[in-house]
Amino acid sequence: MKTWGKVLIAVLLIIFAIASGSHLFVTPTTGAALIEIRFGHVGFPNSLFDITANEYAKRVNAALKGKVEVKTFHSSQLGTDEAMVKGIKIGALEMFLPSTIMSTVETKFGVFEMPYIIVDRAHMKKVAGDPRVRDALFTPIPGKGMRLLGYWENGFRHVTNNVRPINAPDDLKGIKLRIPGGVWRAKMFKAYGANPSPMPFAEVYSALQSGVMDGQENPFPQIASAKFNEVQKYLSLTGHVYTPAYPAISEAFWQKLPKDIQQTLEKIAVEVGDFARSEGERLDKELAAKLTTGQMKMNEVDRSGFIRASAPIYHEFDVEVKGGGDLVKLIQSLR
Numbered sequence: 097m098k099t100w101g102k103v104l105i106a107v108l109l110i111i112f113a114i115a116s117g118s119h120l121f122v123t124p125t126t127g128a129a130l131i132e133i134r135f136g137h138v139g140f141p142n143s144l145f146d147i148t149a150n151e152y153a154k155r156v157n158a159a160l161k162g163k164v165e166v167k168t169f170h171s172s173q174l175g176t177d178e179a180m181v182k183g184i185k186i187g188a189l190e191m192f193l194p195s196t197i198m199s200t201v202e203t204k205f206g207v208f209e210m211p212y213i214i215v216d217r218a219h220m221k222k223v224a225g226d227p228r229v230r231d232a233l234f235t236p237i238p239g240k241g242m243r244l245l246g247y248w249e250n251g252f253r254h255v256t257n258n259v260r261p262i263n264a265p266d267d268l269k270g271i272k273l274r275i276p277g278g279v280w281r282a283k284m285f286k287a288y289g290a291n292p293s294p295m296p297f298a299e300v301y302s303a304l305q306s307g308v309m310d311g312q313e314n315p316f317p318q319i320a321s322a323k324f325n326e327v328q329k330y331l332s333l334t335g336h337v338y339t340p341a342y343p344a345i346s347e348a349f350w351q352k353l354p355k356d357i358q359q360t361l362e363k364i365a366v367e368v369g370d371f372a373r374s375e376g377e378r379l380d381k382e383l384a385a386k387l388t389t390g391q392m393k394m395n396e397v398d399r400s401g402f403i404r405a406s407a408p409i410y411h412e413f414d415v416e417v418k419g420g421g422d423l424v425k426l427i428q429s430l431r
Contacts, residue, residue, distance in 0.1 A: 131357070133166045133345075136174030137193035138297040143321035144379060145193055145341065146170045148248050148372040152343065155364045164357060166191070176296040178277055184346045185241035195250040195341045196276040202236055203417045207424060209280030210413060211406035212399070214338035215431055217373045220247070222430040224340075224369055229430075232423055238347045245365035248372040250315055250339035251380070255332045256324055256392065257311025258304070262332035264401040265289060274300050274312040284336070284409050285313075288402070297322070304328060315339075316383040317376070325392045334397050341372070 135153060139145025146168075153166035174180060174189050177197040183189050198205040207213065214220050223229050224247040234244050255262050259271050269289035275281045277294045285292040295303060297318075303309040304327040312324065313336070319325060343365045350358065388394045414421035 130162065131164045131353070133164060133190040134169060134174065135166050135191040135193070136169045136172075136180055136189050138172045138177055139193075139318065140171050140321040142317075143170075144249060144251060144315070144317040144372065144376055146321070147317075147375055148341070148368055149193055151371055152364060152368045155368065156361060159360050159364065160357060164361075172296065172298045176298070178296075181242075184344065185348075187346065187348065189346075190349050191343060191345045193248070193341050194344055195339045196278040196281060198244075198342060199278045199280060201240055201242075202233070204233055204236075204420065204423060206278070206280040206413060206417060207233075207420065207427060208339055209278060209284065209337060210410055210424060211284055211336050212403055213424065213427055217249075217377060219431050220249075220338060220340065221370070221373065223247075223427055226426075226430060228426060229423070232419065232426075237344075238350075241347050242344045243347050243350050244342045244344050245362045246343055246369045248341040248343060248369055249376040250341045251317060251376045252335045253313045253315055253337045253339060254319075255311060255313045255334050255336070256319060256328040256330060257332075258307075258327075258329045259310050261330045261393070261395045262334060262397060263395065264398050265405040267332075272308075272310040274303060274309045280409065280413065281337070283412065284406065287408055288405055300324070301327060313337075315376070315380075316387065317379045320379075320383045320387055325387050325390055328392050331387060331392050331394045332397050333394065334402060335399070336402060343368070 135149055137145045137149050149168045153168050156164060156166045174192065175183055177194055180189060180192040181194065181197060181201060184192055199209060237244050257271055260267055262268055265288040268285065271290045273285055273290045273292045274295045275285060275292045276297070282292045300312055301322055301324065304312065304324060311328065345361070410424065413424065
């Protein structure tokens, strides 16, 4: 009877998992429900996205051993950013790591598309810890089908291309530049004179190689892990935008989790934010030399020229996004 009782409990757990749409698996040794969390991102192996997602999975799996198992999927295996934004709302995955794409979910996230608004990682740490910023950005997101658990890092972005070194905004004129999905990045590069086009990250290498795109813009870890240095001639240290990344979890899935598991998932996500920024700093130092050992040449830029050319973008953000100007001022006050 005891054996049949265990079998019955296991069957009921499986039926409950299927009916509720959650990913619960019965462990053969204890009969307890193991919750599987599929965590997708667009980064390639050894990218900062990959490093931080794996670190998060390692910490969660250790802290919630026997209860939760986080499995990471790199290189857009679970879809593009756009696909994952949609998929997380319908249970196609439980977690993913968006960055720029969040400005299409909630317009206020465009604040991190404002050129040079984040001056360094110490500034970003203050922003990440400020409850007023978190309130403005994170509070509306559960109503859109997901929940953000913290601030990780994508990093300081630089321009690479095959046409010419970029020293000032005018040098971008006419350059076909791949950008991620997001309104404000497009507005910024149009103001600089470039011809920006959104494109899924997984397609960028071939677009650069074939000449469909002249260039792209990304942090060092993304440039290196995607091997863009193999198909680009110039790396210009524009540092035009610092983009955070946000560990996001399905709101419907979140609401089904026990409170103790919710607390652990969020606590570790916040802790990994410091790890992400530390790793980002380390990789920037390590990769600066490695990226220019081949054909790609690095150059400094006149950042003051880019800052002057960015003024209309700030004005437009203030006009178009409700509360956008106040959010800009708040973030600038934390420097």
